[in-house]
Amino acid sequence: MDFRLSSQEEAFRDEVRRFLDENLPADANRGDFRFVVEWNKKVRAKRWVGFSWPKEVGGGGGTLMEQVVLKEEMAKRKAPPLGACFMGLAWVGPAIIQYGTEAQKQRFIPDILDGAYQWCTGYSEPGTGSDLAALSCRAVREGDVYVVNGQKIWTSIAMWSKWMILLVRTDASSASKHEGITCLLMEMSTPGVEVRPIQNMSGTAMFAEVFLNDVRIPVENRLGEEGQGWQVTVSALASERSSIAEVTAMFRKLEELQELAKRCTRNGVPATRDPRVRRQLAVFEAKIEAMRLNGLRSLTQQLRGEVAQGETSVNKLLRAELEVDMGDFALELLGSAAVYPRGSDESVDGGRWQSGALNWPEVVIGGGTPNIQKNIIAERILHLPKDG
Amino acid sequence: MDFGFSEEQDLLRAEVRKLLDARCPLGEVRKLAETPCGYSAELWGELAQLGWLGLTIPEEFGGAGLGWVDLVVLLQETGRSLFPSPLVSTTLAAAAILESGSDEQKQRWLPSLADGTRIGTLALLEAADAFILTGEKRFVADAGSANLLVVAFRTGPGAHDLALGVLDRGAAGVATRSWTTIDATKRAGTLELDGARVEKSALLGAPGKSWPAIERLFDLGAIAVTAELTGAAEAAHALTVQYAKDRLQFGHPIGKYQGVKHPLAEMYVDLESTKSLLCYAAWAVAESPGELPRSASLAKAYGSDMFARVGIDGVQLHGAVGYTAEYDIQLYLKRSKWARPAFGDSDFHYERVARLGGL
Numbered sequence: 001m002d003f004r005l006s007s008q009e010e011a012f013r014d015e016v017r018r019f020l021d022e023n024l025p026a027d028a029n030r031g032d033f034r035f036v037v038e039w040n041k042k043v044r045a046k047r048w049v050g051f052s053w054p055k056e057v058g059g060g061g062g063t064l065m066e067q068v069v070l071k072e073e074m075a076k077r078k079a080p081p082l083g084a085c086f087m088g089l090a091w092v093g094p095a096i097i098q099y100g101t102e103a104q105k106q107r108f109i110p111d112i113l114d115g116a117y118q119w120c121t122g123y124s125e126p127g128t129g130s131d132l133a134a135l136s137c138r139a140v141r142e143g144d145v146y147v148v149n150g151q152k153i154w155t156s157i158a159m160w161s162k163w164m165i166l167l168v169r170t171d172a173s174s175a176s177k178h179e180g181i182t183c184l185l186m187e188m189s190t191p192g193v194e195v196r197p198i199q200n201m202s203g204t205a206m207f208a209e210v211f212l213n214d215v216r217i218p219v220e221n222r223l224g225e226e227g228q229g230w231q232v233t234v235s236a237l238a239s240e241r242s243s244i245a246e247v248t249a250m251f252r253k254l255e256e257l258q259e260l261a262k263r264c265t266r267n268g269v270p271a272t273r274d275p276r277v278r279r280q281l282a283v284f285e286a287k288i289e290a291m292r293l294n295g296l297r298s299l300t301q302q303l304r305g306e307v308a309q310g311e312t313s314v315n316k317l318l319r320a321e322l323e324v325d326m327g328d329f330a331l332e333l334l335g336s337a338a339v340y341p342r343g344s345d346e347s348v349d350g351g352r353w354q355s356g357a358l359n360w361p362e363v364v365i366g367g368g369t370p371n372i373q374k375n376i377i378a379e380r381i382l383h384l385p386k387d388g
Numbered sequence: 389m390d391f392g393f394s395e396e397q398d399l400l401r402a403e404v405r406k407l408l409d410a411r412c413p414l415g416e417v418r419k420l421a422e423t424p425c426g427y428s429a430e431l432w433g434e435l436a437q438l439g440w441l442g443l444t445i446p447e448e449f450g451g452a453g454l455g456w457v458d459l460v461v462l463l464q465e466t467g468r469s470l471f472p473s474p475l476v477s478t479t480l481a482a483a484a485i486l487e488s489g490s491d492e493q494k495q496r497w498l499p500s501l502a503d504g505t506r507i508g509t510l511a512l513l514e515a516a517d518a519f520i521l522t523g524e525k526r527f528v529a530d531a532g533s534a535n536l537l538v539v540a541f542r543t544g545p546g547a548h549d550l551a552l553g554v555l556d557r558g559a560a561g562v563a564t565r566s567w568t569t570i571d572a573t574k575r576a577g578t579l580e581l582d583g584a585r586v587e588k589s590a591l592l593g594a595p596g597k598s599w600p601a602i603e604r605l606f607d608l609g610a611i612a613v614t615a616e617l618t619g620a621a622e623a624a625h626a627l628t629v630q631y632a633k634d635r636l637q638f639g640h641p642i643g644k645y646q647g648v649k650h651p652l653a654e655m656y657v658d659l660e661s662t663k664s665l666l667c668y669a670a671w672a673v674a675e676s677p678g679e680l681p682r683s684a685s686l687a688k689a690y691g692s693d694m695f696a697r698v699g700i701d702g703v704q705l706h707g708a709v710g711y712t713a714e715y716d717i718q719l720y721l722k723r724s725k726w727a728r729p730a731f732g733d734s735d736f737h738y739e740r741v742a743r744l745g746g747l
Contacts, residue, residue, distance in 0.1 A: 001457050001671050002390045009389075065389055245670050258747065272747045275739070281747065282738035286665070286686045293391070294662035300391040314657050371646070378649035382629050385644040 003296070005069065012066050016073040019046065030080050039080050040115055049083035050093060050113050056098055057109045064299060068244045075248030084115025087156075092119045092165045095183070095236035104185070107252070108163075117162035122152040122186070122210060123233070129154070130372045132167075133177045133230060137212065139168035139184065141219070141226075146170070146184060148192075148215040158195045158208040161188055165236075166217075167229050174227075181229035185221040202358035237367075247292045252320060254284050257330060260353070263346040264333045271333055278331060287322055288334070291315050313373040320364040320373075327357040391457030392668070404465040413470055416715050418491070420472050421537050421572035425533055427473045432504050438513050441475065442502025445482050450499035454610075456673040460666060467619030470719055472573035474507045474530035476612045481508025484538040485610050488552055488592035488601045497536060497554065498685075509534035510609065511579045512602060523581055524606040529730075532566025539579070539586070543596040550602055552594035553586035560584065571726035573719075607684035608673065609731040614666050614691040617727040618659070621695045624720035625655050628702045631717075635707075642705075651701050658694040665690055689737035692728045699724030 053059020445451025
């Protein structure tokens with residue numbers, strides 16, 4: 001057991017820090033469009049976009065450990081993301097690299113790395129949320145095209161995306177619901193695609209319903225074999241595994257909460273002298289530190305070539321709890337002022353704490369609700385009998 | 389970066405488990421708990437021969453010369469078996485001598501702690517007077533069996549004017565009272581000091597300057613207890629998971645129902661998280677001492693609350709049989725009550741984390 005970095009990894013850390021010193025001044029406006037465009041060019045030139053992808057496809061060929069170092073340093077300085085194509089980098093790209101044809105790799109991977117446009121993910125349907133494999137969006141092959149009919153929902157950033165990775169049912173007769181699913185890559189401008197944004201409870205719209213009516217998708221845009229869609233999806237989602245960047249961001253959030261506590265009073269004394277506040281902040285710290293170390297443990301398992309058991313679900317559950325509880329705790333600290341959102345003269349810090357307390361479902365529900373994660377742990381790790 | 393156990397550590401774990409499963413299964417633990425001294429002198433001798441009593445004592449002083457991560461492996465197994473013995477107490481007494489004692493003192497006491505002829509313990513809680521000690525030390529683990537007592541005492545009016553010294557159980561002015569605790573496999577008691585003398589040669593470190601050493605000992609104690617409680621909690625969890633697979637109600641194993649499987653999954657999350665926090669703290673003992681206070685506190689705080697819940701939910705998920713003396717799950721519930729206050733409960737440690745973090 002040794003938590004130190006090798007000298008090579010230390011050298012890489014220094015390189016990242018130097019880069020940040022030079023290219024990310026403390027007062028940089030991270031929300032400024034021109035700044036982000038320049039930033040993306042620079043990190044792309046360093047091959048830090050798609051850092052762990054093979055060099056042949058234009059990735060950085062970095063090791064798992066170097067990737068941890070890179071993400072950690074970036075998050076510490078609140079750097080903008082490495083690359084602009086969020087879902088393309090997270091799982092569409094890895095799926096194409098693993099299952100795509102040579103033509104598909106050449107067509108899509110460079111654009112994902114350059115952030116030329118956005119990808120969205122057409123998995124959930126009105127009738128199939130947690131039970132993803134029960135999806136019913138239908139695709140019928142007619143010569144060189146698939147004709148798709150059905151509806152997708154909770155599709156994040158569908159209204160700003162050029163392409164969608166889409167799961168459809170090509171064979172309704174198969175015995176298992178996991179069979180007969182196929183993965184297609186669909187251009188959003190194809191006739192028959194209609195996107196309707198859904199407003200969420202914090203007042204913004206990040207996701208949408210997507211209606212598909214006789215949408216004709218060329219067979220050459222199928223990812224993997226017909227009927228292989230479930231496998232493609234599972235292995236693509238598995239590549240979304242390192243939680244290191246999240247952990248660093250959570251530590252930063254905790255610091256902000258601590259700062260907020262210093263400004264608030266409870267029962268007539270500074271909130272930081274209230275034993276319950278002190279304990280709660282320390283409990284958050286313990287959970288985030290546990291996430292960090294759980295992540296390193298599973299990384300070691302990966303490096304040793306062992307199957308990492310359930311760490312993803314463990315950390316997802318911890319993160320879900322933290323997102324909900326930390327968001328809510330901020331409002332508790334604010335006391336009566338918690339009722340004023342953005343737009344009121346009385347709102348604290350421009351209403352950011354209210355947004356935080358209302359936006360957790362994006363993280364907590366997306367990618368599997370906490371109850372589904374508990375089923376996964378209970379059934380796959382503890383081998384308890386399956387539900388239903 | 390390598391956050392995993394070595395082959396040697398895996399081997400150690402397997403050996404300890406094999407021995408304890410064979411020689412000290414829960415039926416035997418229950419018998420030992422009924423005896424006056426509470427543990428088996430014969431097994432104590434065997435552990436000594438295997439080098440496990442002096443695991444963290446350097447070889448030149450008769451030990452195995454291993455580190456705290458190795459010790460965590462050993463203690464997780466003794467915890468898993470609810471193995472009754474003064475192992476943790478003796479290990480901590482040895483750590484006190486090892487970290488604060490002179491070479492002469494190490495030579496004088498460590499070999500006998502490693503070979504099992506001396507049993508040590510710490511008596512830190514509640515202060516006494518000067519070099520002539522009069523007063524009471526309370527909550528002394530294994531007070532009944534220990535014959536080498538590492539005592540903390542006050543040398544001046546300042547809050548941190550403290551010294552550490554070694555007292556022999558048979559010395560004049562030393563008396564102990566000992567009881568079975570809520571967990572019958574653990575013993576504790578009170579040390580009554582009435583004019584007991586700590587010889588100059590038995591002072592560990594400079595008198596009045598021992599606060600940092602005492603604080604560190606407290607951290608080591610917290611790690612040792614967390615290691616044992618992690619092993620015990622893992623065993624309690626495994627028992628409950630097995631019960632959920634075997635027990636049929638409404639035509640199905642109860643583990644099929646989410647009201648049962650979800651708490652078991654939640655316990656797993658907390659167990660794995662405790663393991664991670666524990667290993668990091670144990671690693672920090674030798675490799676990153678500056679991080680020891682925070683990491684030990686995080687591990688003990690998280691672990692104490694985790695085990696309290698595993699104990700209660702474990703009994704509850706067993707239904708009525710969980711309440712019977714016959715079933716083993718209740719033994720773990722009682723262990724969790726013992727482990728929670730030992731070397732600080734979660735309120736104590738979370739408060740310390742808040743303070744260390746600048747709040």
